[in-house]
Amino acid sequence: MAERKAVHQAADKLAFLLSLVPYLMDHDQVGVADVAKHFGVPEEQIRDAVKLIAVSGVPGATGTYQHGDLFDLAWDNFEDNDEIVLTNLVAIDDSPRFSGREAAALIAGLQYLSSLPENADRGAIASLMDKLSRGASTLPSQMGVEGAETDATLALIRESVAAGLQVEFDYLNSRGEQERRRVDPLRIESMDADWYLRGWCHVREAVRTFRLDRISNPLQSTSPISFSAKDVQLPDTLFQGSADDFDVTLDVASAALPLLSDYIGDAAVTPTAEGRVITTIRVAHLFSLKRLVAGMPGVVRVVTPGEGRQAVAQWAAAALEMYEN
């Protein structure tokens, strides 16, 4: 396992070297800091890579790596001024092609984005996908992603984010309470087919995440936002726990475990009978717990607390009653 990881790192480093050389060839004299910034990596990584490039080359006619068979570097400039000037070049002329899988990943990403309102120019997207295909060394793997679903709510919020204006809407929260919210929209996020708004809620005076399909009667306000994305620390994860959350122990089919990964976090997962595990999640309210569990019948079972079990049983029984009458 560790060895496999080391190989992966070496492959990433190789990809970096093969990408760095053509960039340096196009930039006759360039500071380490600028290159680091361009590639978005630490300066030390650039220095290490340059030192390796400078002593690398081809076996050459003698098969012994003679001086002219190696890259060379203006060492004084490198060591004194932190600048890179390659003085001898070998073997490499241009940037490498994408692999078939790399091209496929970007093409599938573009497919997902293609239905967003600002990407309405289908011709431009198609031409970009075509370039990726032609720029790959093998046929891109067959991968397809349905375009993200968009609606009027998304368009209105998107406009409001861009304009820096507040939005107001009715929202049914995870406790089942319907309430008019006034929000500084900061970022729109999606997960597969679901869309979320993250913003500063003026009612709660805190950063909150809203599911777009729980938003009704949205309106763009004329008031500008009071906090911008720069002022507010948006946590990386969509959902944050709160002090009021409580622990729920679940019995889960292990194959379904990934579907709960947002809730489980780093809680312990203990295997029990064949194919089942016991784990703990934190939830805000029985309102959301019963919905979560009722959406995975047979796959997830609440072990404790008893109120949790009751809430699910009553929720399902109330529904069954409608069919029995």
Place this chain on the structure above:
Amino acid sequence: MPPQSQPRIPVEERLFSLVLALLATETGLTKGEVLSTVQGYRQKFNASGDNANLERQFERDKDDIRELGVPLETLESPGQAGNNQNLRYRIPRGAYELPADISFSAEETTLLNLAAMVWREGSLSGESRRAMLKLRSLGLTPDEPVLGYAPRVRVRDAAFEPLNTALAKSAVVTFSYLKPGETNARARTVEPLALIQHQGRWYLAAREAGTDVRKTFLLRRIVSKVTISNRSFTPPSGDEAEHALRELEGLWNTNTAEVRVTAGSDAATRLHKRRGTTETASDRLLLHYTDINILAEELSSFGPEVFVLTPTELRDAVVTRLQQLVTDHQDTDRG
């Protein structure tokens, strides 16, 4: 600089030297030439003895380099067809280099960056990152991630990674698949043709090995590890991903269910906003779906807020699930 003075050649230096050596040769190098002259191999090369370990190293390195999209070619020496020892290896420049007529505008680079950000986990995130690295190699600087937007597609099914690997290699795979309504999973051996995501769920489009029968599998229902066999196949030439997506889309459009929702409830709000939903009467909604069992799970989560009117199969599927939920959560202990 005498290479002997270096105690150990890092892996990336060996791989880099191999790529440089094979790019520089027109006619190709034999395995013997690679092992005896290329940096990182030559230090371990035994001129008079057994180089089996080093040969295996070379085989693995070739695979790793090809993984990165480097087109490493094998040529037979003229007049020596079939002689393995005299195979020659090279990287043809034209197949290695990004064609000169391919360039990307600033807007395209920004869009590609956003497309790369769609993947945040698994091998797709690594592959997108490497693709962006190659774009940076061209001197293109993607703008800061578009503030205000963070779209993402998830890859959480355990079966995804091995299937994606098999797809790239056109290798036959075997896995156990649990069809809804059946209690025992059945082993399937298929040729993977495409991986597609529709309505937030990943599917495998495949062909039954040795036949022309197409099947679509929901990754969530693959209950075993995916085994990648050594057997490869010739993939069909069409756009399988698009074909499979269109098929699912067709199902989605054809299949409808009518439900009654409680006014003002979570079900009313969310199902109303669900893709393609139309209101047939007050509090009555017509929903679209691809798979009746997936829809049944979605609806059972809404409990008494939704009541299925048609079709009967959906009604039954929901009732079965509700009964299971009650059984699983009823307290038998009445003390």
